[in-house]
Amino acid sequence: MRTGSQTGATQEPAPAARPGRGRHRGDARPAGDLPALHFHGVTVRFTEATVLEDVTFDLPRGRFLAIVGPNGGGKSTLLKVALGLVRPLAGHAALFGDRAGAHPERVGYVPQLKTFDRTFPATALELVTTGLRGSWPARIGRSEREKGLAALDRVGAASLADRQLARLSGGELQRAFLARALVRRPELVLLDEPATGVDFLVEHDLYDLLEAYREETAATGTPATVVMITHDMAAARFHADSVLVINRRLAAFGPPEEVLESDRLREAFGHRFHEHPVAP
Amino acid sequence: MSLLDAIALPFLQRALVAGVLIAVATGLLGVFVVQRRLSFLGDGLAHAAFGGMGIGAFVIVATGLVGSGLALLRDPIWIAVPFSLLAAYGIYALRRRTDLSSDTAIGISFAVTVALGVMFFSLIPPDTNLGVSLMDLLFGSILGVRAVDLLIIALVTALALAVTARHWGRMAYATFDDELARADGVDTARLELVLYLLAAVVIAVSAVVVGVILMAAYLVIPAATARLLARTLAQMTALTVVLGVAATVAGLAASFLLDVPSGSTIVLVQAVIFGVAATARRRGPEPLRSS
Numbered sequence: 365m366r367t368g369s370q371t372g373a374t375q376e377p378a379p380a381a382r383p384g385r386g387r388h389r390g391d392a393r394p395a396g397d398l399p400a401l402h403f404h405g406v407t408v409r410f411t412e413a414t415v416l417e418d419v420t421f422d423l424p425r426g427r428f429l430a431i432v433g434p435n436g437g438g439k440s441t442l443l444k445v446a447l448g449l450v451r452p453l454a455g456h457a458a459l460f461g462d463r464a465g466a467h468p469e470r471v472g473y474v475p476q477l478k479t480f481d482r483t484f485p486a487t488a489l490e491l492v493t494t495g496l497r498g499s500w501p502a503r504i505g506r507s508e509r510e511k512g513l514a515a516l517d518r519v520g521a522a523s524l525a526d527r528q529l530a531r532l533s534g535g536e537l538q539r540a541f542l543a544r545a546l547v548r549r550p551e552l553v554l555l556d557e558p559a560t561g562v563d564f565l566v567e568h569d570l571y572d573l574l575e576a577y578r579e580e581t582a583a584t585g586t587p588a589t590v591v592m593i594t595h596d597m598a599a600a601r602f603h604a605d606s607v608l609v610i611n612r613r614l615a616a617f618g619p620p621e622e623v624l625e626s627d628r629l630r631e632a633f634g635h636r637f638h639e640h641p642v643a644p
Numbered sequence: 645m646s647l648l649d650a651i652a653l654p655f656l657q658r659a660l661v662a663g664v665l666i667a668v669a670t671g672l673l674g675v676f677v678v679q680r681r682l683s684f685l686g687d688g689l690a691h692a693a694f695g696g697m698g699i700g701a702f703v704i705v706a707t708g709l710v711g712s713g714l715a716l717l718r719d720p721i722w723i724a725v726p727f728s729l730l731a732a733y734g735i736y737a738l739r740r741r742t743d744l745s746s747d748t749a750i751g752i753s754f755a756v757t758v759a760l761g762v763m764f765f766s767l768i769p770p771d772t773n774l775g776v777s778l779m780d781l782l783f784g785s786i787l788g789v790r791a792v793d794l795l796i797i798a799l800v801t802a803l804a805l806a807v808t809a810r811h812w813g814r815m816a817y818a819t820f821d822d823e824l825a826r827a828d829g830v831d832t833a834r835l836e837l838v839l840y841l842l843a844a845v846v847i848a849v850s851a852v853v854v855g856v857i858l859m860a861a862y863l864v865i866p867a868a869t870a871r872l873l874a875r876t877l878a879q880m881t882a883l884t885v886v887l888g889v890a891a892t893v894a895g896l897a898a899s900f901l902l903d904v905p906s907g908s909t910i911v912l913v914q915a916v917i918f919g920v921a922a923t924a925r926r927r928g929p930e931p932l933r934s935s
Contacts, residue, residue, distance in 0.1 A: 441842065448827070465829070468828045468829045473827050481820060484679060484819070485876055485880050486820065486876060487876060490876060494820075494828070498817075499814045499817050499828075500812075500816035500820060501896075502812060502878040502881075519807060528875060564777060
């Protein structure tokens with residue numbers, strides 16, 4: 365579902381920035397005009413495999429972008445370039461005009477749950493506190509505890525604060541990681557397949573929480589920008605106002621009603637999508 | 645002679661202090677070694693220390709330093725430590741620049757350094773007095789700790805405390821999730837190198853006292869025991885040090901009373917404590933529920 369500020373006319377993506385644009389190269393545009401995400405000619409190669417090739421797009425602030433594509437198509441790599449975790453072989457990426465990774469405090473990241481080490485002795489509140497500190501807490505101060513509890517409460521997980529991460533269900537872990545991402549009030553939220561391993565009801569809660577956060581940030585200015593990797597086309601169609609289809613190359617980028625039609629997706633995925641019949 | 649009388653003996657006091665300091669230093673490292681699944685690292689670097697001691701002993705004899713009036717220069721440790729640092733950097737570089745896993749990189753280092761140690765020790769005339777024997781190096785000689793050894797161990801433990809105090813938060817974050825930590829600007833590669841180099845120094849110095857064969861136990865068993873009991877990494881760190889120190893004191897006392905080797909007794913006490921903790925621990929984490 366799109367926020368009130370996003371409804372109305374068809375959402376067209378901003379034109380891709382010309383080469384050399386971006387604050388890190390002396391951009392004189394006001395900070396508010398700079399896109400949340402700027403990719404120009406990004407190419408990433410791992411050993412002999414090209415994972416991303418010449419990816420160029422601009423995502424204006426305040427958008428909800430769903431990234432879709434086949435497995436191995438470069439979706440997670442695209443997110444990691446945005447985070448500054450992967451350096452492109454060619455091209456560049458910028459967040460709000462600054463080099464990707466330069467300002468981690470402006471970004472909230474929810475990784476794929478399957479990468480998390482469940483043997484690590486930790487509580488949910490400790491995890492959330494890393495979002496405030498950028499390091500692991502040996503001891504949590506009163507102010508941090510209050511902020512951490514407020515963040516957990518915002519995602520409906522206040523009762524999980526002192527529970528061990530290893531004992532949380534998939535849905536509870538997802539809430540804890542989301543609380544961690546949002547505790548620093550980021551302008552950009554990046555989520556890597558957050559619905560993996562959780563059931564429909566928890567996934568539904570996730571979208572509600574993200575919309576609530578966007579509405580909250582919209583009240584004080586531009587809503588937070590959300591970028592989410594998903595395999596759920598229906599969720600992308602309903603919640604996102606922009607969709608990016610990636611299969612090494614950028615296959616499509618635009619409003620969901622344009623991008624998520626069968627032929628474009630078949631071209632990107634290489635096969636037809638089953639379309640469930642809708643009851644009359 | 646009673647235990648109380650024995651404690652008044654200088655060599656036993658040095659052994660006790662050395663053992664406690666080593667328990668502290670290896671405990672601080674052991675938390676990260678266990679959580680990062682680097683338990684083989686202790687063995688790898690202990691054997692690198694063996695190789696370094698072999699090279700160091702050969703250099704001391706070949707250059708005539710064996711007759712030096714300065715105790716430190718007669719001690720192969722001043723060559724063993726840089727050699728161990730080199731081995732640690734080699735393991736780090738292999739891991740970072742190739743697709744090889746940690747245990748493969750450590751295994752390669754292990755084999756090469758042991759081979760070097762055996763070769764260089766074989767080149768030393770058998771009647772040469774270096775102050776350390778091959779048997780002591782392999783199985784430990786905590787009761788043979790000298791004043792100069794104690795000074796080195798104290799300095800290295802102070803280094804371990806200082807480095808841990810400075811880097812604990814970021815190192816713990818990187819241990820929890822490397823990608824998440826890097827996304828928050830933590831230089832996880834540099835921290836990994838710091839961990840490896842610190843481990844090299846601590847293990848090289850400690851292996852001479854506790855023995856190359858048993859070195860890994862000091863890194864792994866107290867931390868593994870603490871892991872069974874702790875709810876947070878901070879608790880695990882504190883508990884590892886406490887358990888390591890307790891096992892050292894109890895082990896030394898037991899070895900005196902039973903007249904058995906100290907190093908192995910300490911390790912057996914560590915193992916008993918681990919067994920008790922594993923048995924007494926509440927049932928482990930419930931299987932993941934479907935969300």
